[in-house]
Amino acid sequence: MDGTLKFTxxxxxxxxxxxxxxxxxxxxxxxxxxTQVVAGVGAGHGGETVNGIPVFDLVEQALxxxxxxxxxxxxxxxxxxLDAALEAIADGIRQIILISGGVPPLDMVRLLxxxxxxxxxxxxxxxxxxxxxxxxxxGTHPAEFYTPGNIxxxxxxxxxxYEVALQLTQAGLGQSIxxxxxxxxxxxxxxxxxxxxxxxxxxxxxxxxxxxIGGDSEEVAARYVQEAIDKPVVAxxxxxxxxxxxxxxxxxxVIAPRLSGWExxxxxxxxxxxxFKAAKIPLANRPSEIPQLLxxxxxxPLSETAS
Amino acid sequence: xxxxxxQAKDLFRQVGIPVLPSQRxxxxxxxxxxxxxxxxxxxxxxxxxxxxKAGGIRFVENTIDAVAAAQxxxxxxxxxxxxxxxxxxxxxxxxxxLYLAVVLDQTLGRPVLLGSAxxxxxxxxxxxxxxxxxxxxxxxxFYARRLGVLMGLxxxxxxxxxxxxxxxxxxxxxxxxDWVEINPLAVGGDGAVMALDGKVAxxxxxxxxxxxxxxxxxxxxxxxxxxxxxxxxxPFAEETTQPPPVPKTPVPEGMSLxxxxxxxxxxxxxxxxxxTTLDLVTQAEGTPxxxxxxxxxxxxxxxxxxxxxATGLEAIQHRGDMKVVLLNLLYGAVESQxxxxxxxxxxxxxxxxxxxxxLRWSGxxxxxxxxxxxxxxxxxxxxxxxxxxxxxxxxxxxARNVG
Numbered sequence: 001m002d003g004t005l006k007f008t009x010x011x012x013x014x015x016x017x018x019x020x021x022x023x024x025x026x027x028x029x030x031x032x033x034x035t036q037v038v039a040g041v042g043a044g045h046g047g048e049t050v051n052g053i054p055v056f057d058l059v060e061q062a063l064x065x066x067x068x069x070x071x072x073x074x075x076x077x078x079x080x081x082l083d084a085a086l087e088a089i090a091d092g093i094r095q096i097i098l099i100s101g102g103v104p105p106l107d108m109v110r111l112l113x114x115x116x117x118x119x120x121x122x123x124x125x126x127x128x129x130x131x132x133x134x135x136x137x138x139g140t141h142p143a144e145f146y147t148p149g150n151i152x153x154x155x156x157x158x159x160x161x162y163e164v165a166l167q168l169t170q171a172g173l174g175q176s177i178x179x180x181x182x183x184x185x186x187x188x189x190x191x192x193x194x195x196x197x198x199x200x201x202x203x204x205x206x207x208x209x210x211x212x213i214g215g216d217s218e219e220v221a222a223r224y225v226q227e228a229i230d231k232p233v234v235a236x237x238x239x240x241x242x243x244x245x246x247x248x249x250x251x252x253x254v255i256a257p258r259l260s261g262w263e264x265x266x267x268x269x270x271x272x273x274x275x276f277k278a279a280k281i282p283l284a285n286r287p288s289e290i291p292q293l294l295x296x297x298x299x300x301p302l303s304e305t306a307s
Numbered sequence: 308x309x310x311x312x313x314q315a316k317d318l319f320r321q322v323g324i325p326v327l328p329s330q331r332x333x334x335x336x337x338x339x340x341x342x343x344x345x346x347x348x349x350x351x352x353x354x355x356x357x358x359x360k361a362g363g364i365r366f367v368e369n370t371i372d373a374v375a376a377a378q379x380x381x382x383x384x385x386x387x388x389x390x391x392x393x394x395x396x397x398x399x400x401x402x403x404x405l406y407l408a409v410v411l412d413q414t415l416g417r418p419v420l421l422g423s424a425x426x427x428x429x430x431x432x433x434x435x436x437x438x439x440x441x442x443x444x445x446x447x448x449f450y451a452r453r454l455g456v457l458m459g460l461x462x463x464x465x466x467x468x469x470x471x472x473x474x475x476x477x478x479x480x481x482x483x484x485d486w487v488e489i490n491p492l493a494v495g496g497d498g499a500v501m502a503l504d505g506k507v508a509x510x511x512x513x514x515x516x517x518x519x520x521x522x523x524x525x526x527x528x529x530x531x532x533x534x535x536x537x538x539x540x541x542p543f544a545e546e547t548t549q550p551p552p553v554p555k556t557p558v559p560e561g562m563s564l565x566x567x568x569x570x571x572x573x574x575x576x577x578x579x580x581x582x583t584t585l586d587l588v589t590q591a592e593g594t595p596x597x598x599x600x601x602x603x604x605x606x607x608x609x610x611x612x613x614x615x616x617a618t619g620l621e622a623i624q625h626r627g628d629m630k631v632v633l634l635n636l637l638y639g640a641v642e643s644q645x646x647x648x649x650x651x652x653x654x655x656x657x658x659x660x661x662x663x664x665x666l667r668w669s670g671x672x673x674x675x676x677x678x679x680x681x682x683x684x685x686x687x688x689x690x691x692x693x694x695x696x697x698x699x700x701x702x703x704x705x706a707r708n709v710g
Contacts, residue, residue, distance in 0.1 A: 029641060079516055101603075104483050104513035105411055112416045113444060128604065140604050142639020144673040157579025158603045162637050163690070166669055183578065184512075186416045212582055216414055239582035241589040243565065266414075286587055288691050 007095075007177075009135040012038045012068050014093065016084045017075035018055055019045045022099060026075065026140050027051055033137040038066040041084075059091045071095040073129060073138050081125060082107035086114060094120045097138050101126030101184060108186035115188065122188025127180040128158045141165075141178060149174015151294060152198040154191055155210035156217065157183055160238055163287050164210055171291030176203035191221035192228075199229050206232040206294050209281070213239035214267040222275035232297035235276045236284045240269040308509045311352045313394045314523050315505040318482065322474045324489070326502050329396040335377040338370070343397050345369055349376050350394045355386035356506070359428050363390075366398065399501055401493030405458070406430045406437070407472060408488040409479045418442040418479060420454045420472060426491040446476050467500050468492070482520060483513030556626060559618050562601050569594025571701050572629035572662075574619050576612060576636050577603035584635045587690070593698035596629045604642065612638050613645030620653050624660050633697040634666045635690070640673035647677040654681040663700045667693035 013030070017023045018040030028051040031037050037053050039062035046057035056062040063069060072093050076084040081103045085096050096115075103125040115122045123129065129139015134148035140158075145166045151173050155161040161180045168175060179194050181187055191209065198204045207229070211218035218237065225233050276283045282297065284290045310318070316326045330343050341347065351363035358364060363385050365376040373395075380393055406426030412419045423436040431437070438457035442450050451469035460468055475487050485508040493501045514521045558564045563578070567585070571593050575581045581600045588595050601612075601619040610618070616636065623632070636646065650666070653659040663683045668674065670688025678686050685700075687693035 025641060078512065102512045104510055104516075105413070105485075106418075106480060106483055106510070106513070109411070109416055109418065142641070142669075142671075142674065144639055144671050145669065155579075157577065157582075159575070159577025159637050160579030160583060162639075162669075163580065163583065166637070166671070167690075185413050186411070210579075212579060220414075238579055238586065240586050242582055242585055243567070285590065286691065287583065 007071065007130055007132055007136055007138060009034050009132075010036065011070045011136060011138075012036050012066070013138065014038065014059065014062055014069045014072040014088070015040045015053070015075060016042075016059065016072055016088065017077070017080070018042050018050050018053065019048070020075060020077065022140070023075040024050060026099075027053060029143070030073070030137045030139075033143050035136050035138065038062075038069065059087045059093070063091055069093055071097065071138060073097045073099065075099050078102040078104070078125070079107075082111050085111050085122065089114055089118050089120055094118065096120060096122045096188075097129045098122065098124030098127060098182065098188070099129060099139055103184055105184070105186040108184065108188075112186070112188060121193075123179065124182035124184070124188060126158070126184040127182035127187075128161065130177065130179050131175075132177050133175050139180070141180075145169060146178065147174040149176060150203060150205040151175050152194075152201065152204040152207045153178040153210060154194045154198070154207065155180050156191075156212050157210065157238065160210055160212070160287075164208055164236065164290060167287045167290055168208075168294075171295075173291055173294060176201065176205075185215075191217050192224040195221060195224055195229050195233075199231055204231065206234070206298055208290055208294070209233055209235045211235060211237045211272060213237075213242055213269055213272070216266045216271075218272040219266075219275040222272075222279040222281055225281055226279040232294070232300075233281050234284060234290055234293045234297065235281045236287060236290055237269060237272055237276070240273075244268075308511055308514060308520075308524055309354050310507040310509065310520075310523055311354065311392075312350060312504060312506070313352055313392070315487075315507040316394075316502070318478055318507060319474075319489075319502055319505055322478050322481075324471055324474045324478075324502050324505075325500060326505075327397045327399055329394055332377060332393040332395055333391075335374060335381055338373045338377045338395065341370075341373070341395055343395050345373075346398045347373065348396045348398055349373065349380055350396065351380045351383060351385060351390040352392045352394055353385045353388040353390050355388050358385055361385045399493055399503060400496060401491070401501070401503070402496055403494040404491030404503075405468065405494065405500075406488075406490045407468070407475065407492050408486060408490075409472070409475045409484070410486040410488075412441070415441060418446075418476070420450060420476070422454045422458045422468070422472075424458045424460065430490055442476070446480075448473050451476070463498060464494065464500075467498075471500060471502070478507075482507075482517060483510045484508060485510050556597070556599075556622050558599075559601075559622050562599060562615075562619060562622075564600075565598045567595040567597055568628075569596050570628060570630040571697055572596045572623055572626065572632040573598040574601060574616075574623065574632065574634050575599075576601050576615065576638060579603075580635055580637055584633065584694075587694045588633070588698065591694050591698045593694070593701055596626070597623070599623060604638075611645065612636070612642040613649040616646060617649040617652075620650070620660070624653060625658075629662055630702075631662055631697050631700040632660060632664045633693065634664060635693065636666070636668050638669070638674055639671075643674045643676045645676075647679065650684075651679040654679055654683060665693050665697040665700065 019042030040055045045055045048055045072088045078100045131141040133146040147169045282293045349365045367373040404427040406423040408421040420440045425436040440454040451472035455465040455468045488506040489502045581598045601615040665685045
């Protein structure tokens with residue numbers, strides 16, 4: 001990933017799984033928001049249309065008909081996600097957003113090997129996708145919570161992204177982009193990839209990192225912020241009081257050993273809070289504190305916050 | 308989902324990993340009809356690890372000893388679990404014991420082969436003997452041989468161990484495992500290898516495409532320990548793991564429940580929201596009774612939000628431990644339909660909710676729903692205010708002191 005990826009109102013978007021419940025629900029909403037949904041794929045539904053969007057049996061056929069596709073949003077059920085994504089990659093699509101949750105981890109392993117070989121960006125799985133307020137919706141974010149602006153949100157959780165967006169919108173802080181990187185155990189793009197993209201994005205003045213317990217992506221991200229990010233970053237961490245070993249509903253949000261018992265337990269709130277502190281990233285105690293912390297950082301000259 | 312040892316060994320046998328002749332014992336009297344020749348090892352079939360140290364493994368020389376040992380084992384709790392079955396297995400003389408595992412590293416997004424030339428009950432994660440090889444690209448046997456060499460194996464043993472690892476890896480992929488472990492893999496006097504104990508965990512998200520494995524769920528302990536959350540018992544952390552609390556509420560399909568033992572019942576649509584709500588309640592010095600996640604919007608085939616809210620409330624409404632219910636629902640216009648109507652009956656029905664309910668929603672006009680008007684229902688758009696109200700309702704006296 002080179003940080004120059006652009007999702008804009010002119011991006012040409014494919015929806016795979018457009019004829020299932022999620023696809024039928026969200027395709028019209030994405031369109032209504034201004035997203036250029038140029039085609040859909042639903043095997044066995046070739047020749048139909050969904051809200052005026054032509055549906056094809058294969059990605060290949062969709063590409064023949066509409067020529068150019070920048071991004072595909074995959075609403076296929078979890079056990080079909082790997083196949084749908086591999087089809088998109090085989091046909092040359094290099095930006096893939098995976099909405100469904102519960103994709104088996106070993107399917108993600110296969111997909112990520114392929115994605116790395118082909119330099120494909122994979123967002124998710126278990127993700128409401130990406131929204132650029134006022135421009136483009138690539139997924140299921142409730143658009144009415146968002147307003148255009150200069151704060152970038154990167155989050156591991158779906159509903160928590162909405163919560164943070166809502167708090168920012170109510171505080172008068174619009175958003176340049178909100179990305180949910182996914183809540184499944186093995187996911188595609190990481191916090192640091194998005195930090196890098198937002199660091200280079202002219203629209204983004206400050207970044208909110210919304211983490212949760214489980215895994216070590218917050219620790220890695222905190223170190224990356226310290227090394228490579230000059231823009232102000234505020235963090236929030238969910239699950240500080242959650243008991244260990246409890247399934248929260250996110251496959252990725254469990255405090256557990258990284259290697260099934262053979263490494264020190266990772267994913268504890270203590271470790272994440274310490275990492276944010278070490279990187280001098282202000283940590284909001286609650287979602288409603290995020291706007292205050294942002295305002296404080298934005299009021300300072302850049303050189304101070306980047307020290 | 309963890310499997311019991313004998314279930315794991317059935318899988319080992321299927322893929323050609325060498326295991327000893329063995330027999331499942333369902334009742335103490337079955338031991339009289341043993342087909343495995345003495346001397347025999349009797350092993351308690353529980354999910355918890357640390358079995359040997361807890362006395363769950365007995366060596367017996369004859370039927371009289373075996374009957375007595377079986378009776379003892381059937382009544383011996385190991386970290387809160389009673390076995391429903393035992394495994395009777397031939398004894399094996401080993402000259403060396405190795406450790407082997409295939410696990411998934413979620414940070415790397417890759418499977419990892421683990422191995423130690425010093426296996427057995429005292430195997431340690433941080434031991435310098437523990438070696439690992441990341442399976443970066445498509446698996447091939449050379450990854451297994453690399454591990455063998457790293458482990459310090461020599462000669463014929465390199466091939467024998469890599470042979471077992473290849474089969475473990477095949478099982479790992481075919482059955483969508485979170486991990487498979489053999490400890491110990493015994494090296495016999497004749498140089499042959501034998502899997503003496505094995506642990507297998509199937510990934511929960513993948514169970515839907517492995518019906519034959521899903522059937523093994525809870526087998527053996529279900530009758531004695533209802534609702535035991537076996538998935539969450541790490542077979543490694545047994546020394547510190549307390550048996551999980553038995554859920555008071557059956558968890559509806561597709562939802563997840565965390566029991567906390569306090570007095571505020573929490574219901575949210577999404578795991579992130581659950582985590583934040585738990586944190587905020589605790590910060591406000593409230594104590595959550597439980598948190599029910601009725602699921603976010605990325606689950607294909609899940610019911611509309613209104614139905615999930617109704618199902619969730621249905622599941623928790625008769626719990627006696629909650630003094631207040633805190634509904635934190637964050638949804639957009641597309642999901643808003645019927646949410647108000649879904650809540651209303653719980654205030655009208657005689658057998659409905661008796662405690663106060665604090666409902667928090669986005670307050671954004673497009674997502675508006677018609678909420679019922681009832682003295683027991685307190686509606687907020689502000690999250691912090693909703694939390695504060697829930698805590699006040701749960702602990703009126705404390706709240707007065709705090710002000």
